[in-house]
Amino acid sequence: MYNSSEIRCLFVILLMAGYWVTEAIPVPITSMIPVVLFPIFGIMNTTETVNCYMNDPIIVFMGGLILAFATEHCNLHMRIALIVMKIVGCSHSKLLGGLCTVTTFISMWIANAAATAMMVPIVFAVLYELERQGLGKVFHVIIDPNEPDADPELKPTNVTKAYFLAAAYASTFGGTGTLVGTPTNLVFKGIYEYTFPEADPITFGNWIAACFPQMAINTFILWIHLRIAYLGFLRPKSKDAEAAKIGPEGEKIANQVIIEKLKEIGPMSFHETIVSILFLTCIFLWIFRAPGFIIGWAELITDVEIKDSTPVMLICLLMLYIPRDPDFIYSWSRDPEKRPWGPSEGLITWNMIQRKMPWRLIFLLGGGFAISKGSNKSCLAMKIGHLLLPLKHLHPISLLCIVLLFIGTLTEITSNVGTANIVIPIVAHMSTAMKVHPLYLMVPSTIMCSYGFRLPVSTPPNAIVSIAAHIRTPMLIVGGFLPAIYTLLIQIVTFPLLGTLVFGTDKFPEWAEKKVALSSDEHCN
Numbered sequence: 001m002y003n004s005s006e007i008r009c010l011f012v013i014l015l016m017a018g019y020w021v022t023e024a025i026p027v028p029i030t031s032m033i034p035v036v037l038f039p040i041f042g043i044m045n046t047t048e049t050v051n052c053y054m055n056d057p058i059i060v061f062m063g064g065l066i067l068a069f070a071t072e073h074c075n076l077h078m079r080i081a082l083i084v085m086k087i088v089g090c091s092h093s094k095l096l097g098g099l100c101t102v103t104t105f106i107s108m109w110i111a112n113a114a115a116t117a118m119m120v121p122i123v124f125a126v127l128y129e130l131e132r133q134g135l136g137k138v139f140h141v142i143i144d145p146n147e148p149d150a151d152p153e154l155k156p157t158n159v160t161k162a163y164f165l166a167a168a169y170a171s172t173f174g175g176t177g178t179l180v181g182t183p184t185n186l187v188f189k190g191i192y193e194y195t196f197p198e199a200d201p202i203t204f205g206n207w208i209a210a211c212f213p214q215m216a217i218n219t220f221i222l223w224i225h226l227r228i229a230y231l232g233f234l235r236p237k238s239k240d241a242e243a244a245k246i247g248p249e250g251e252k253i254a255n256q257v258i259i260e261k262l263k264e265i266g267p268m269s270f271h272e273t274i275v276s277i278l279f280l281t282c283i284f285l286w287i288f289r290a291p292g293f294i295i296g297w298a299e300l301i302t303d304v305e306i307k308d309s310t311p312v313m314l315i316c317l318l319m320l321y322i323p324r325d326p327d328f329i330y331s332w333s334r335d336p337e338k339r340p341w342g343p344s345e346g347l348i349t350w351n352m353i354q355r356k357m358p359w360r361l362i363f364l365l366g367g368g369f370a371i372s373k374g375s376n377k378s379c380l381a382m383k384i385g386h387l388l389l390p391l392k393h394l395h396p397i398s399l400l401c402i403v404l405l406f407i408g409t410l411t412e413i414t415s416n417v418g419t420a421n422i423v424i425p426i427v428a429h430m431s432t433a434m435k436v437h438p439l440y441l442m443v444p445s446t447i448m449c450s451y452g453f454r455l456p457v458s459t460p461p462n463a464i465v466s467i468a469a470h471i472r473t474p475m476l477i478v479g480g481f482l483p484a485i486y487t488l489l490i491q492i493v494t495f496p497l498l499g500t501l502v503f504g505t506d507k508f509p510e511w512a513e514k515k516v517a518l519s520s521d522e523h524c525n
Helices: 005-022 027-031 033-040 046-053 056-073 076-088 092-107 112-132 158-175 183-195 204-230 239-244 247-265 270-287 297-301 309-321 326-330 350-356 359-377 380-387 389-393 396-410 416-433 438-450 460-468 473-503 510-522
Strands: 139-142 153-156
Touching: 005 027, 005 033, 005 359, 005 380, 005 416, 027 033, 027 359, 033 046, 033 359, 046 359, 056 076, 056 112, 056 183, 056 270, 056 309, 056 350, 056 359, 076 092, 076 112, 076 247, 076 270, 092 112, 092 158, 092 204, 112 158, 112 247, 112 460, 153 158, 158 204, 158 239, 158 460, 158 473, 183 359, 183 416, 183 438, 204 270, 204 438, 204 473, 270 309, 359 380, 359 416, 380 416, 389 396, 396 416, 396 438, 396 473, 416 438, 438 473, 460 473
Parallel strands: none
Antiparallel strands: 139 153
């Protein structure tokens, strides 16, 4: 019993989980443990194991990051943020709404941490200028009377907390809106398509259709929640409401700060224009590769299966090939003065990709896919799924609530990607064992892996704002308590309906039935 393949696989997973949580050895090195132990323990051969470290979801992740790097390199993301905040208005309430909206949108396409870090200097610029004009404070400065020479403690005001919590939480919500928004989504895609090879693959379009509504609702509720908790909304006579009033003069000052920053980045350049065109082209290719309601472009050009990594790599190659400066159009000009004297670098360069690419995260994704494949091959995930069979008597909504509550608690103290790597394979096999459509539990579980709000270690955006705005852990716990509750409720309310419309989760599919029969007959007895 203790020398079975599932026990050996469980040992490897527990070993990796322990190292991931404690970081006793570097995370990327921990992620490579399956390459050594899976073949030695007879779980999977070396070729099967190493193939987990470079596959379609990982290429999509790398391509999405390259698009994000190009957007940051040309400052397009900053322009979008400033224009949106200028349009929505410059009272604290309107600015907060604009911050939530633009951070959510940008985080759909670039890393959550990058979206948050981008908003930090914008928020500080507005708040400090208002403080300079006598229209509020950014921090309360507290000096210890027992140590007057020590550095004073900076305690953020409620207005400051509202802005920075908005930046952190909105970026977390935005990451769930697209497949490339956060690595946990791609972990799900890889695990789902390996576990259920006969199922229709998860496309960019159907993910947006199923997950965009909950993202938008959560962002709107976040705006209302922060206004009530920190800006005195519905409490007009409170101190918070008084502190949040900046009047027409304050709105004018905030608007002027945004206009000045727009002037600093200048008119839209050729670089920004081409990057934005290529970015939109990539989104179009993703959505219409195989949309379902019409014949996709991939089906028109070939009978060979084309996945999401193909269009994103096409765009990345074009970004490396197309020059960032338009001087090349004068290469054959009769006027020697107009001819370029040397080559122009591309829209993005390999040096930049090499420098900014989070290679450790790519290893982590690969390690997660190896765990998933190993737990399937060894039947560990199915055995754990069968152990949870007593839960099948629960109503599906109750089952969904229990699973999401467990994952939401776990992801507060562990890595989001690590949580997804360990939990999603178990959820997949639990679903088939209980004759529930796998996507009914897997998609909400994936989204909940990203929803950590109450600790600085829960997500990188939380860590960024806790350091930048001196938001202590108790403040973060208080601020994130309600988002942790209402995000779970939104999942329970919205996904059963959206899942039925987009994925047909109201019925147990034939391909899942075949998976159960195949596993039982072949090697999982």
